[in-house]
Amino acid sequence: MSAGVELVASDKGALEATLDRLIADGVASGIARQDSTLWGPAAEEESAKRLAWVSLSSASRHLVPEIMALRDELRAQGLDHVVLCGMGGSSLAPEVICEAAGVDLDVLDSSDPDFVRTAIEKDLARSVVVVSSKSGGTVETDSQKRAWEKAFTDARIDPAERIVVVTDPGSPLSEAATAAGYRVFHADPAVGGRYSALTAFGIVPSGLAGADISALLDEADAVRAALETDTADNPGLALGALLGTAARVGVDKMVLASAGAPYAGLGDWIEQLVAESTGKDSLGILPVVVESTEAPNWQPSTPDSVLVAYGPKAPVLSPASGWGAVVDGSLGAQLLLWEYATAIAGRVIGINPFDQPDVESAKAAARAMLDGGGAQPEPAFVDGDVTVYASPGWLPEGTATVVEAVEALLAQLDPQHGYVAVQAYLDRHRDADLAMVRGRLAERTGRPVTFGWGPRFLHSTGQYHKGGPATGVYLQVTGQPEADLAVPDRPFTFHEFLTAQAVGDGQVLADKGQPVLRLHLASTDDPTGRLGEALG
Numbered sequence: 001m002s003a004g005v006e007l008v009a010s011d012k013g014a015l016e017a018t019l020d021r022l023i024a025d026g027v028a029s030g031i032a033r034q035d036s037t038l039w040g041p042a043a044e045e046e047s048a049k050r051l052a053w054v055s056l057s058s059a060s061r062h063l064v065p066e067i068m069a070l071r072d073e074l075r076a077q078g079l080d081h082v083v084l085c086g087m088g089g090s091s092l093a094p095e096v097i098c099e100a101a102g103v104d105l106d107v108l109d110s111s112d113p114d115f116v117r118t119a120i121e122k123d124l125a126r127s128v129v130v131v132s133s134k135s136g137g138t139v140e141t142d143s144q145k146r147a148w149e150k151a152f153t154d155a156r157i158d159p160a161e162r163i164v165v166v167t168d169p170g171s172p173l174s175e176a177a178t179a180a181g182y183r184v185f186h187a188d189p190a191v192g193g194r195y196s197a198l199t200a201f202g203i204v205p206s207g208l209a210g211a212d213i214s215a216l217l218d219e220a221d222a223v224r225a226a227l228e229t230d231t232a233d234n235p236g237l238a239l240g241a242l243l244g245t246a247a248r249v250g251v252d253k254m255v256l257a258s259a260g261a262p263y264a265g266l267g268d269w270i271e272q273l274v275a276e277s278t279g280k281d282s283l284g285i286l287p288v289v290v291e292s293t294e295a296p297n298w299q300p301s302t303p304d305s306v307l308v309a310y311g312p313k314a315p316v317l318s319p320a321s322g323w324g325a326v327v328d329g330s331l332g333a334q335l336l337l338w339e340y341a342t343a344i345a346g347r348v349i350g351i352n353p354f355d356q357p358d359v360e361s362a363k364a365a366a367r368a369m370l371d372g373g374g375a376q377p378e379p380a381f382v383d384g385d386v387t388v389y390a391s392p393g394w395l396p397e398g399t400a401t402v403v404e405a406v407e408a409l410l411a412q413l414d415p416q417h418g419y420v421a422v423q424a425y426l427d428r429h430r431d432a433d434l435a436m437v438r439g440r441l442a443e444r445t446g447r448p449v450t451f452g453w454g455p456r457f458l459h460s461t462g463q464y465h466k467g468g469p470a471t472g473v474y475l476q477v478t479g480q481p482e483a484d485l486a487v488p489d490r491p492f493t494f495h496e497f498l499t500a501q502a503v504g505d506g507q508v509l510a511d512k513g514q515p516v517l518r519l520h521l522a523s524t525d526d527p528t529g530r531l532g533e534a535l536g
């Protein structure tokens, strides 16, 4: 076996009772047999078409020679700069697979015009672009594809020589790509997006970028037998039991840190898997990805947190709540282990881990905004070059500065269960420093603080924020780009789309009664410095 889990639980009796029940019910072996009844009758229809991930370590093998041959062909033509256009489950796994392999993959998972333009202008002559979308209907991915097609055509390069598509058979993207003469890889439709790491979605971009995808499948294969066994030493069963049991007693935040893992970005992949799988029906586990096991929220932690470290340098676990885990193993093993653990935690919590019922609401609100049907928000006030918007009902009258508005938002935090979500709709490379406000706000509030880049997080923690427990307060940051960019043959620009996404998501959260504050910067020059006083 090449993955291990060490656990601490303040209520050992409850954890053991959960484990005993899962073993008696044959849950691990049932998942391996793709038994769709394990999550109750309401989840059965969805589960029946979402469980093929259990055997991908063998089922995806046939793709490897074709991917390797394409990589060699592209390299022979000098095409060695691999870009991936895709959101959520279509980009988070290849991002961490390439990080672990030490190979470059340029992940374009944004509708920020500066971010998109920079990716296109970086090295057009050597770029090969993988466009990945399971549904084939995600607007970000479609917009990025259009921008690349235009850039190639303008440079007199045939897009069919440069664009590779990964999608489900029969999707609108599959049809359009086939008609355009693009190379198309089909993924297994019986695997949901966030469980698709070992399908074509994970291994096509990673393999083209130079990762050893055959070794990755071997790593997952090596842990498979252990994960399929109904015993207490099954690491997936143990981790799922711990997370599910803790959530049931109100310890429902999972603070995640790398402990010397050569794939620190695994936290972002786990974040999507756990948040989107469990955050629904006002229940769920909130993943809080932190910078290290020394960062605020880990030290000090809060009583409603399970501390989880992944990687070989196991810290001594002494969480305030007494719940924690250290997960070690190769990357391929961790991917499969976490999929089992999440599906098992879902059963313990009592939700369907394979749907995402609240993601669509933000998309619909953004569409309405772009169509001119959504109400345009009125600013609460302007402070210097920051325009401030607030959802109704919580901002005290007379608030006139950004500092006061942030203070008022944080005053809304529930001291026992609350969390802060910072959501930055900016260029995550150029503005990377802004992420440091997470730690500062965690220190200041003593509560869990998440940081997400929009629209990336909408396809990850977005489901939890709208479908999970209503305990969050939301701080959105938007800005005026250096230059806007048209989305070819669409009636909106990238900046209009990005703004509609922020406003639409904020509106859905506000409609649920959650406090939302949006700080809109007149320029994106040094957002960290300019918001420093308010957020520090």
Ligand SMILES: O=P(O)(O)OC[C@H]1O[C@H](O)[C@H](O)[C@@H](O)[C@@H]1O
Pocket (backbone or CB within 6 Å): 087, 088, 089, 090, 132, 133, 134, 135, 136, 137, 138, 141, 193, 194, 276, 356, 359, 458, 459, 460
């Ligand atoms: O792969 P796509 O169909 O483009 O979907 C990308 C993402 O879209 C939505 O946000 C889903 O909730 C995610 O689970 C999915 O990963």
